[in-house]
Amino acid sequence: MTAAAQSADEQSPVNVHGTIRSKYEYQTEENEGRFEVRNARISVDGKLSPAISYKAEIDLCDEGKIKMLDAYTRLKPVRGMQFTMGQFRVPFTIDAHRSPHQQYFANRSFIAKQVGNVRDVGAALGYTLNAGFPIILEAGLFNGSGLTNQKDFWTNSVNFSAKAQFLLPHGFNITLSTQKIKPDNVSVMMYDAGAYWHSHGWHLEAEYLYKHYAADAFRPVHAFDSFVSYDIPVKNERSLVRYVTPLLRYDYMSDHSDGMRYVDGKANTEGKLIVNDHQRSRLTGGLTLSLKRPFVSDIRLNYEKYFYRNDGVAKPSEKDKIVVEIMTRF
Template sequence: MRINGTVRAKFEYQPDIDKGRFEVRNARFGLSGSVTPVVDYKAEIDLSDEGSIRMLDAYVRLDMLRSRLRFTIGQMRVPFTIDAHRSPHEQYFANRSFIAKQAGNVRDVGATLGWSFGGEIPVVIEGGLFNGSGLTEQKDFWTGRFNYSIKGQAWFAERVNLTLGFQKVRPEAVDVCMYDAGVFYDDGRWHVEAEYLRKNYAGGAFPGVNAVDAFVCRDFPVKRILNRISALLRYDYLSDHSDGTFGSDGVLHADDPARHRITGGLTFGLGLPFRADIRLNYEAYFYRASAVPAVSEQDKLVVEFMVRF
């Protein structure tokens, strides 16, 4: 049995409103391990997911054919996208991309089947069926229209990853189909990544949504006190976006207005990679003149201390 956790504490300052705040963004604790050579499990809870307690992963897994074939059933992150699938300690920036936060962030209850194969070009394909009920409406939720998702990854020369994904969800009475394509290069010093997501609403219930996330990270080894300093720069974009939930007038409205964002920052590594980091970021947002930004979606300075144990 393995016990692990992630604590992220941060301070944010927004110059446009001249106000700041302290926040514990995550306080995750999890148990994972194996009960037999082919049966694994994981249970994870977040005691402070933006101030709320949430059960996250809770699943059992069968590892067959020397882990080349895996069956998982329970509550989990839906296999889809690159950035939305990262755990908080694996994120490169203090705040998630628009793809990871608004457009492609789905955790649900269901079952998946994963298959790993290939020699010089390893490939992993994972797909599954899910309730569509989210994390809190399982007991009395029955459906004849399951959501489904599939994600494929291929590695080239051990440095380049290509990811393709498709997901169908049904937040209420309209089907939403999402398509995702991403690629990254990582050689241990440089990480360069780009991802695109397209979201279509059945019957033209809402205009199609485009989301882009592109960033570069360069690690500089340090021998004293710190073990590395990382310089990062990100551009991400989200067009007018609806979560698929109808308003009181029976129409889908934009929950998130279109915006561009540029994020620059430094990460000071105090231990092994993604184990103890201080993240210093500045985010600059760009909206159309008529947009009304959410209170927390404006220019901000972020200082975050992340510890993974």
């Protein structure tokens, strides 16, 4: 057998996956609606050997833009340990770490979208141990340059992230994580604690995130997310719908800054940190109709009710709305 043939035999099949999310939103106060393709992701992953794997993922329509998301190689030198280098979502939070096809609601929580959503370029080490139940530990160092500013980016400051998951018996999970970022000239520390219970068709989850800006450059941010869902199997074998899942979520975020300096609404190093997202809370209710099993082909029907302070300013897409979304994962 040739070396090339032997190498080919050792490789696992290349896996190609995709996620398409298309939706219609209707804002009830403005009487205005829109259609949108929120995601059109394609990913390729596989194993070159038991110790070497890889993944590359691109979104052809992330809010209308093409974005390279994941591009990494993962090494597993010993059992339970893995080392990842490249571009990927940093190990932080529960909800922000979910891929679009794993989301329970059509629109992400404030923690997942505004406060704790970070992808970056770097390296991470992970280790899984058993203490009567699995414990997954992850920690990494990252540029802080984001996804598009890598070529001429040099820094003497290091961003880091660390996460611990405790997979307790009977479907309980406790997740603790922390992260340091420096989007501009101010270091930002984030601390997150969350827990969920997933069993017998139920999913109950709660998560809290605290975000602190160095030198009192901005008020600390508090964010909270909680929801409950219940999968109801449809026993009629001829039915297109396999599961009906009612859901209810409450999430909250205080005034939030993205950590960048602005002057007159434009990024400027002569400026200061401003409120990019005004304090608000939201109540979301709805149904998910799973055409196959959950997170493969879902129709998500949501209604979002927003609550602002009297001086709060709502962004164009952050208002009361009805959302109908079709998500397909292949």
